[in-house]
Amino acid sequence: MGFWDKLANLDRRWIYLSVAISVIFPMLFVIKFPVEISPEARQLYNAVESLPDSSVVFLTFDYYPSTLAETEPMSIAALNQMFRKNMKVITMTTIPLGGPSIAERVTRMVAEKYNKVYGVDYVNLGYKANYVAVLKGMGSSIESIYPSDNRGTPLKDLPLMNKVKNYNDIKFIYVVADNAIVDYWISIVNAQYKTPVGAGMTAVMAPKMYPFVQAGQLTGLLGGMKGAAEYEELVGVKGTAIRGMDAQSLVHLLIIGFVILGNISYFVTRKKTGPGVMK
Amino acid sequence: MRTTLPVIIAFISGLIMVVSFFLNPQTTFLGNTEEEVLQWASIIGGFTLLLGVVSIVRVNSKTVGQRKKGWLFNLATLISIFAMAIPSILPVTSQSNFGSIFYKVFPESWGSLFGTAPGSIYDWLFNYLDSPMMATMFAMLAFYIASAAYRAFRARNAEATLLLLTAVLVMLWRIPMGEAFLRLFGDNIPGYINTYIMNGANAAVQRGIVIGAALGAASMSLRIMLGIERTYMGKG
Amino acid sequence: MTLVEQLQIWLGAFLVLSLFSFLYKDNPFYKFAEHIFAGLSAGYYIGLIWQNVIIQQLIDPMFDQGRWWLVFPGLLGLLMFARFFPKWSWISRISLAFIMGNTAGVFLISQLHGIVLPQTVATMLSLDPRNGFGTVLLALIVVCGVISTLVYFYFSKEHKGILGGTAKVGIWFIMISFGAHFGYTVMARISLLIGQVRFLMFDWGGSIKQLF
Incomplete structure (x- = not known):
């Protein structure tokens, strides 16, 4: 068996090992390339920044724990920006597995930093089932869908929620999601109630959202950990996304290397054995 | 009926x-x-x-x-379900009817362990066990995608080559190191990728797909409302 | 770091490593962690629905606000469980039909009003050369891309002649978009791995450092 044949039949565990090393190495030896800001990230940042101070905004935690590495830095950066501008933040989730717990943990962590008071400066509505009914129902009355917050406190006992009846009282909806829920925030909420919607998405979902940005239905977009790093850079929070960029870079280069190597071995062995034989 | x-x-x-x-x-x-x-x-x-x-x-x-093969693993699942569920439905205070009976038997200081609020058993199990495990399940996909890129991502024909080249270009563009590398060939290259690939060809295709899917969803909705589409009811 | 914090990090790290061990080969540690994961996730739903739906949306409004009629959605919800009894399973269709009809009613409007119309309008781009070469080029790409993609997914007529040619252009556009998707997907998966490696290196690693 020649070199290229051996390469073509390389045990997958060697590939796994090289990926692991490429992730670990940059965490030990920091390289730090500057993060460039995409126009979509800047648009989202500017949309929030241009809102009057003390505006009431929605921040959704529409993601599962599986994608925390990409989405949590977006939520943290957004909360920093919002609290710094003294905005009143209402958080919620359409995710049954973990959504309310993540929203509770992350929001309280950032709120503490800015000495924000629960019920006055921010409220976590938590989860209610059937996202279509939830999104549509809040158009008439948030209280009809959420009679109480995540911990069971009636909304009427929360000073912030006395000022907010439905989407008409919300200045901006900042969706952080790892699934197609943004489609519904756009098609059900933005289309009918005209509240601007901006989104931070996992990289898997982000390419799908470009037509909505182009059509003006989505005010800004963050895509994956790079998008999160861009937002951290804009807000001035040095979080886990920026710190993860070195490892991200190295593994991307490794995978590009794999693609090139795989194709070379494909063409070399195909010449020898004819097309279709290569594994 | x-x-x-x-x-x-x-x-x-x-x-x-x-x-x-x-x-x-x-x-x-x-x-x-x-x-x-x-x-x-x-x-x-x-x-x-x-x-x-x-x-x-x-x-x-x-x-x-x-006692089927591997029943101990299934037992672990059952124990986990109840370990998570039972504390979450127990009363947090003695103010409710059930709570007043419950806290006659158990000390009221246990209240903070129940329910779903931060500090409860439910929240602890989620944050320290369930959440990292779910993240790990998906993190493993990084290894599989690297292996797939090596084994299956081949320039077999013109279409596959186009897909491969775009993927490589986008992978480079989405990392700080790659952006710096692309700028060596022209200062506007990253901008062109964003404009003509992501906001151009990609946005156009995704738009075609979402328009088609939305038309399909709307017509399916009408079929459900009119009772033409009944598969959701199952058999019988 | 307190003893409790140490314990929770070690427990988390043990389960994370057990799951990662599957990369080498299937083993009992992996199976154990996998089953615990499935159980905890299922248990999470019980707590969530009990607190956020049954207590907050049903019991509290019924008993504190006197909204007795909420007993009906409660009953409709319970009817869902008729699925587990073959003889009575058809009853669950009533609740299911309520949800399906409701979602269909929302979708019928929102998909047309919120997606089809605005996306179609956004494709009607000006090709006026006075807008500059870059803008016209982008408009051309978008218009050609949308039309050819729609044609490619139009299966009611055989792809021959002009239809076939346009579909061929469509597949080229689709390949570019899927390539971009693949690039982004690679990025997504690696980000998740980075998150878990960070946990093992810094949280668990920090805990080991403290021990020795």
């Missing part, structure tokens, strides 16, 4: 949504009905989630009961 009643209910519940779109919910009777119907839909939706849990409990109990 078994089919007609659900079809009538689906029609009415859908029609309320359609008609109320054109009415001001705050001033009309139908608008208020819409609010109530959506509230009901959210409540019923919650129960559907429990169906899955009941199924898991049934399947695992059966395996454990019959």
